[in-house]
Amino acid sequence: MKDLSSKAPTLKGKEALDLWRRGREAWNSWVDQHSGWNVDFSGIDFSFEEDDFGLKYFVGYQFGDGDKIFHRATFGGGTDFSRSNFGRGKLIFSEARFGGGVLFNKATFENEKVDFSKAKFGKGKVDFSGARFADGKVTFSESTFNGEVAFYGATFDKVELMFSHATFEQGNLNFSSTTFENAKLDFGGSTFDDGSLLFTEATTFGNGNTNFYGATFKNGDVNFDGAILGDGNINFRQAKIRELHFTPKAIGSSRIQAEQLSIKGRTIFVLPPSAAKLKSLNVHSASFEGPLTLRGDLSIIPDIRATRYSHQVDLSDLNVKLPRISPKLGWPPKLSRLAKDPKDAARLRRLKEIAETNKDHQAALRFSADENRAKRWIETSWFGSVLDMAFSAFSDYGQNILRPFVALIVLTAASMGLYRTLATETSADGWTGWAQGAVLSASNSLPFLPQSRDLREDALTALYGTDPGLCVDILMITQGVLSFVFLFLIGLGLRNRFRL
Template sequence: MQDAALDSAAVLGGKPAFDLWLKGKDVWNNWVESNIDATVDFSYMDFSADELNLDSKVISFDGFIFPKGKTLFNGSLFYSAKLSFIDAIFYGVACFDGAHFPKGEVSFNGTVFHEDACFSLAVFDKGEVSFNNTKFLGLKVCFDGASFDEGDVSFRNTEFTNSSVTFVNANFDTGNIVFEDISNSNNISFKNANFGGGDFLFESNKVTNNLNFNHAIFGCGGVYIRDCVFNGEVDFTEVDFGKGDFELSHIDCYFGLDLSYSTFERGNIMLSFIDLKNGPLLSDNAIFGDGIFSLENLSVNGSYISFCDSTFGDGRAEFMNLKMNSSTVDFSNVHFKSSVEFSQLYSNKQCLIGLNASIFEKSLQIHDWDNCIPDLTSSKTSSHLSLNDVYFKLQRSGDWIKRSTDKNDASRIRRLKEISEINKDHQSALRFNADEMRAKRWNSFGFFRSILDMIFSITSNYGQSIFRPLAFLILLMFSTSSIIVFTSGLTWPNLGCSIELVTANTLPFIAISKDVRVHSIENLFSGSLLPEYFNLLMMSHGFFSFVFLFLIGLGVRNLFRI
């Protein structure tokens, strides 16, 4: 009997709980100090200010301390101008499931929840709802299925100590939603949440795990996520962003950002100053509406970016100042209805920018690319496309025999050459032709052809250089002259005659060359027999001179080609 009495005394509910609350904070807290393990049950009670004959329209629990047992406000009714739990302390689990909060302000500012806090299916009426400077120290903070009416909802300087925060299936009306300077949250989930006409601001926050908006719906308000650190993944898959703007800026994200299958209507989209530490940026099968799309100042470390099968509407799309760092970028099968600009793309190693099988209805601009190869195979462009600012170093492996690491590089570069030729950009076409040949060497080319290709590359850079074959020709002339002098026992004064002989042999098509050759031989050998090697040496010299002269002519022709 004594145990039963203790159990009964450990639960405070109904009218006794009501009467004790009406006596004020000091009396209440003294009781809690003596019954620290008790359970408090206000479930389904009516806290209407009118019914309670309160002097003010405020239902106040300011400074109240609740014991280590559960504190239950499930289904409670708070019909007043204001409900306040400022600086209240809940040592046990706090349950407000299904509670109906007043049309006036609801304040949990400075409240401390030592255990789980549950607001599932709670209804917040038209007033402002604030959890500013609140501490959630439990593992679970649940607002699943809660409804927020016209008032603003704010979580400023709120601390979630490794708490998982969920707003699954929550409904927000026209009020603004603000999460600012929150810290130490484990996961935050807005899965299937419905946001109305207010703005959603998520700023200067640190989330130690994932942020999830999967299947969420936004209305006319904008979504602004700024100056945040996410140690997990940010998930916006299958989100309807409605008519508002979307901004994601100054973000450190460790395990990726996913916008796949999301839909944007008329709002502008700005993704800027995002550092993806390990994970990818995914936006496959997304539909971007008629607003301006901007992706700029993005850093990706060894992962990838993918916009496969997405559609961009009538607003222009800009991709600027992207640092790939050996990553892959995939825009295959993307439909761009307006103009597109890709500028200032950098990578420390070769990076593939896949634009294959994409459709560009208006202008496509590509400039200031470094180590990034655009793959435009099977793509369709409708206007002039300049590639003269696209530079990359073909990634090859091997010490002596360097082979392209990707056999498909040749076809990609061939497409770039084709576009340059269509646009009469001969210099770019030559440059891409050289890279195409390097990509084929030791892959599609056999041994002998690869050797010839390598010689062609060394001696003239595939017909792009005049200096290289000219330098080789001068070296050949001086070497041949030196051989004639030293092997024939001649003296240095005869070096001039040998140079005249070699020059005449190099330029046989000049009329005077024949007479110069005969005169130089007479001066060098004074009518004696010519050395046995002499004719072979001259014929070899003449052959290689012809080759180098041809390469010089090829370089001149390519330089001044109209």
């Protein structure tokens, strides 16, 4: 077997076992005098070394700063390492065998390496509640668990925690109220046969990344209810999950990557106000066999292109803000900002399509408006982009009724003043002229009314006699065209507001 310890003096084999049998006081006294020594229990069978309660008793043991080797050790029934301090150096439980409950609650791990790789835990709870891990790499890669695994209230400070390709046969993996300070988590390729992964009750994440790439939850869920997420990225690529509850209390400027994610049941993305800091939310090519809910106020466009779903997708409370940048100098000049990412138009088109499929007209209007903004100057011609700017300014793409209504009132009032100013008949002086200007302007703005034609002719005669002149004709045509546009926008807004 490869030597797993450093070159420091080593207490191992029968000598280490005999010292341990003498109890905690004798053990800790020896460690105080030999704190730099390695301790090697490799291959030791502790199955018959039980106290009166059937436990292998390591409660409160100190292990100094040398390496601690339990490689391929066998612990049989219950094992209790509660409140133990494993000091520094390496801690190796690789390929160890545990039976029954295993307790590491409130233990301290400041080791440069904590290795439980390929360890096998029997039926019973594995409890790391309240444990503290700092400044090292902690790996449970390829380990097997057959009961609940609890890290409730544990602390990981500058730690890389790895469960890659681990197997959880039954029971939950619980990180409730756990604190991750600049820690990285890796569940890539892990399998949960009959249990869930819980990050609930204000689990706090720092800036480290969390990886679920290719993880499989056959009959289990992933739950972030109430978690406080930092700036680290979260990767769900190609993961298979029964249900996903992504409902954190806070989130930083992270990226959520979930391409080809597959979820059998319900999926909930309810993002907090701080989600405005998100850099991306990508579920491209994901598959949702149950209802999907996506809520939040985002400053990015989530990518749900090529997704497959068989139940309703709720986007009614999803509000997005199109990221835009100032244009570069060129000809013809771009008269407004343009989309930062040219792909945002396609992303918004997919959001609009899903909203229309679910008869959510208001959400479809919001996404359609942003889609037009995203296409401006990129997919739309220069002249079309100018018209698009006007459409946006005067009606917010048919979502606003007040803007065209106010524009029509202003146009009518301005035209009234111009008609009065251009009057040539002396009978149009004073209030009479203003009244006739108002009648001419109103009748020209509302030509569809039955009285409009007669009122317009009478007002023209009163103001200009038999020949209004070219300027008045141009003014009337311009007012008529603009009035028609504003009336159309008012009608479009009413139609969109009261669409059934």
